[in-house]
Amino acid sequence: MMNRILITIFFLYGMVTVGFSQKSRLFLFDDFKNGIVLMKNQAKTSALFNYDAANRQMLFKQGEEIMVMTGIELVDTIYIDSRKFFPAGRSLFLEAVPTKNGTIYINWVLKKQFKGKKGAYGQVLQTNVETINTSYWTNSEYKHESADVYSILNENEYWLERNGKFTKCKNEKSLLKLFPGKESMIRKYINEHKTNFNNPHSIIELLDYCMELKE
Numbered sequence: 001m002m003n004r005i006l007i008t009i010f011f012l013y014g015m016v017t018v019g020f021s022q023k024s025r026l027f028l029f030d031d032f033k034n035g036i037v038l039m040k041n042q043a044k045t046s047a048l049f050n051y052d053a054a055n056r057q058m059l060f061k062q063g064e065e066i067m068v069m070t071g072i073e074l075v076d077t078i079y080i081d082s083r084k085f086f087p088a089g090r091s092l093f094l095e096a097v098p099t100k101n102g103t104i105y106i107n108w109v110l111k112k113q114f115k116g117k118k119g120a121y122g123q124v125l126q127t128n129v130e131t132i133n134t135s136y137w138t139n140s141e142y143k144h145e146s147a148d149v150y151s152i153l154n155e156n157e158y159w160l161e162r163n164g165k166f167t168k169c170k171n172e173k174s175l176l177k178l179f180p181g182k183e184s185m186i187r188k189y190i191n192e193h194k195t196n197f198n199n200p201h202s203i204i205e206l207l208d209y210c211m212e213l214k215e
Contacts, residue, residue, distance in 0.1 A: 023054045023055050024054060025052045025054060025055065025059075026052060026053045026054035026110045026111070027050050027051070027052060027053070028050065028051040028052075028053050028108055028110070029050050029051070029080070031050070032048035032049060032050045032059075032060075032061050033048065033049055033050065033080050033081055034046065034048060034049075034080075034081070035047060035048070035049040035060075035078055035079055035080040035081075036078070036079045037075060037077075037078050038075075038076045038077045038078070038079070039074055039075060039076060040074055040075070040076045041074075042076075047060040047061065047062075048060060048061040049061075049078060049080050051080075051085070051093060051108060052068075053108040053109060053110035054109075054110065054111070055091075056091060056092045056093075056107070056108070056109070057069070057091040058072070058078065058085065058091065058093050068091065069091070070091060072087040072090075072091065072093070073087070075087050078093065083095060084096045086105070088105075088107070092107065094106060094107055094159060095108065097204055099204060099207070099208040099211070100208055100212075101208050101209075101211035101212045102160070102161075102208075102211045103161070104158055104159070104160065104204055104207050104208070105158070105159035105160070105161070105166070106156055106157075106158060106159075106200060107156060107157035107158075107159060107168075108154070108156055109154060109155040109156050109157065110153075110154050110155075110156075111153045111154065111155060153198060154198060154200065155170065156170060156200060156203075157169070157170045158170065158175075158203055158204075158207060160178065160207065160211070169207075170197075171197055172190065172197065175206070175207075175210070178210070179210050179213060182210065182213045185213060186206075186209075186210060186213070189206065189209055190206065193205070193206070
């Protein structure tokens with residue numbers, strides 16, 4: 001009964017189907033995953049979830065229908081497998097990644113670069129750039145049935161909570177501004193560890209190191 005009530009809440013606050021999206025959907029997970037919604041009133045319900053990292057929307061399944069979760073001001077946390085997502089205004093969710101020196105919040109913004117079509121001898125003929133589905137924590141290639149070849153990119157923002165406020169970075173320049181006086185040590189770490197700003201795992205390790213420096 002409680003599940004039905006909470007699913008009804010999602011409908012009352014707005015339901016958007018895939019056809020109304022302004023961009024092609026880029027799913028964070030390969031498929032919809034079992035998850036639990038914890039509401040601010042401490043009620044819980046389960047559903048199948050996926051996150052659209054192009055439009056920055058949390059999606060859930062109601063039968064065979066894919067719905068966009070709105071009214072997220074009622075939501076405290078969504079647990080998907082072992083991962084935690086928190087609402088951060090409008091339809092945006094941040095993934096919380098705990099580390100040794102604190103928690104890093106990822107604002108997932110994923111994109112895919114179209115490299116071209118594979119020819120008869122395996123060569124790739126370059127063309128333009130498009131956005132399309134991608135996967136989690138990787139920087140691999142994706143092959144469509146049409147033999148199109150893509151490389152995976154991201155434009156993620158990484159949020160840190162400091163003194164009760166969030167600060168953000170998405171590249172080396174913006175990261176260095178968050179840690180004044182520590183620039184030389186951070187640059188040394190980046191060079192020694194060959195930090196890849198297109199790889200979330202690499203950035204999380206770097207930010208964990210930076211948070212240790214601030215003490």
